[in-house]
Amino acid sequence: MKQTRRPSLWRWICARILALAIGSVIVIAACMWLRYAVQNYWIMGRMPAAVRQEFITLSQNPQSNPERFHAIVDTWWGLSYSTPSIASADWVTVALLVLVMIPFIVVMGLKHARPLALQFSRLRAAAKDVTEGQFGRQAELVEDAPAEMISFAADFNTMTGQLARYEKELRASHVAMAHELRSPLTAAIGRLQGMMDGVFDATPEQLGMVMKQLQHLNRLTDELHLLSLAEAGNLVLDDRPFRLDELVQERITWIMPQADAHNVTLTLRNPRPCPFSGDAFRMGQVFTILMENAIRYGREGGHLDMTLHYAKGHYLLEFADDGPGVQPPFLPEMFKRFSREEQSRARHSGGSGLGLSIARAICEAHGGRISASLPDTGGLAVRILLPFDAADEEKSRS
Incomplete structure (x- = not known):
């Protein structure tokens, strides 16, 4: 089965910030232009044909008769008039602002998103080490990361610290458990082997020593069973x-x-x-x-x-x-x-x-x-x- 390669968190954030920044500015500029274009189309559609033709001619060269040009504008548009032509000075200015704002938004967005991505990356690296058995692995905290991420990373570090302690205690417990179980078992086996080899007589006293070790072994297993039930929350009480x-x-x-x-x-x-x-x-x-x-x-x-x-x-x-x-x-x-x-x-x-x-x-x-x-x-x-x-x-x- 082919495994899909997924982008890193940093690339994922960068792609979305770029798309959001560029898309937002372009949409805002397009909406501004569309507003004036629709208004212009609507008003010119209501003009008498002669006035419309006259205005089209004047709009190509307003200086030929500025008084008439402004009279038509004031009559049909009022103060909200703006030519939707992209070549006009107003829309050239808007285009320049778009070109300036896009890099600004991208740089600021990436700058502030970087700590978030960096904290996630450190957590991912630490989590990978934990899965490989390094239970005490700590994720370094990024100071500029959001408060929730700092808290999450701190909780992760606390968790791995506890895992490391539990692993240490579990290993020590297993070693001690093996020793405690082996001691009476070895003693009982040794005593029985001695009786089988004729070193000891199979007297009630010798058999009693073997029984004592087996009883000690049985008590150990009962105690370990009780502790296992208690730790699992399954210790049944006769209330x-x-x-x-x-x-x-x-x-x-x-x-x-x-x-x-x-x-x-x-x-x-x-x-x-x-x-x-x-x-x-x-x-x-x-x-x-x-x-x-x-x-x-x-x-x-x-x-x-x-x-x-x-x-x-x-x-x-x-x-x-x-x-x-x-x-x-x-x-x-x-x-x-x-x-x-x-x-x-x-x-x-x-x-x-x-x-x-x-x-x-x-x-x-x-x-x-x-x-x-x-x-x-x-x-x-x-x-x-x-x-x-x-x-x-x-x-x-x-």
């Missing part, structure tokens, strides 16, 4: 009324054996009835993740203080430990996939690095948000804001 304070207390009871093993004290301060409508199972996951993180990375024999109260149209839940905390630059990275900072919170390694990203996904699916900060007293504080609905409180009372 039912429940009380947040009761759910937190239930999660404390469930995780208490782990806390006792590390001498960590769990305290829910100032509990009050907090009716909420959402998925109790998913929100329970969030609370469990935050409690397990505090136990895993907090201080041996430390404390985890939890508060739950109503603040400015939201429920505020805060989980504050007294552990080593994290480095300030790590705070924005905490809720990304596979994020860990084991140097500062490394009493135990372990975990998939997906917990906080899952907690963020669940909170956002409930219309809330989650954040972390470093209190002046030390440790790490994680805050959850969830929407408060007065209707939920009425349902709870009824």
Whole structure:
């Protein structure tokens, strides 16, 4: 199939500006001449034949009898008379003005259209690089371009900047994902191969070690599936009324054996009835993740203080430990996939690095948000804001 070659934007603009400028001036001049030509034809058609013949003769040489010539003009045309002859001085002047104005209009039009074409050209070149995989490509801004084009180019640059960040995060996520999935799989395969080769006996203890790795692998795939659903906006929630304070207390009871093993004290301060409508199972996951993180990375024999109260149209839940905390630059990275900072919170390694990203996904699916900060007293504080609905409180009372 033959591909049609299309002109560049600059040529496209130039052709249309030239056509518009030349055409407009010629049409204006033609309309002016046509107006006088039609008037002249109409008036001469109404003249008596003798007067018309006399006027034609005089118009060829007005100086032969100027008084009679002007008398006929004043009688039939009045002050609006102008001869439609192209050779007359008036129309020669008009022709000269046309010749002068056409280049002027063309030059000024092209001068002011050039920034528009240049900005489009730079955007096209940048877009082409993006299609070839250079996601961070930026289009240089042209100062004299229209405001809409400047805004469009700036938005394009913002978009490509985000694409570059997403690509970087995606590559890092894929590398981390491959590593996390490979580790338990390699351990399980190695242990099974050892039993097949007779290095290990197929005892319940050895089989239990293999099962533990496979369970870890299964948990990883479930967590990745949940995150994929959340990012696609397809995380299904079992929306039912429940009380947040009761759910937190239930999660404390469930995780208490782990806390006792590390001498960590769990305290829910100032509990009050907090009716909420959402998925109790998913929100329970969030609370469990935050409690397990505090136990895993907090201080041996430390404390985890939890508060739950109503603040400015939201429920505020805060989980504050007294552990080593994290480095300030790590705070924005905490809720990304596979994020860990084991140097500062490394009493135990372990975990998939997906917990906080899952907690963020669940909170956002409930219309809330989650954040972390470093209190002046030390440790790490994680805050959850969830929407408060007065209707939920009425349902709870009824």
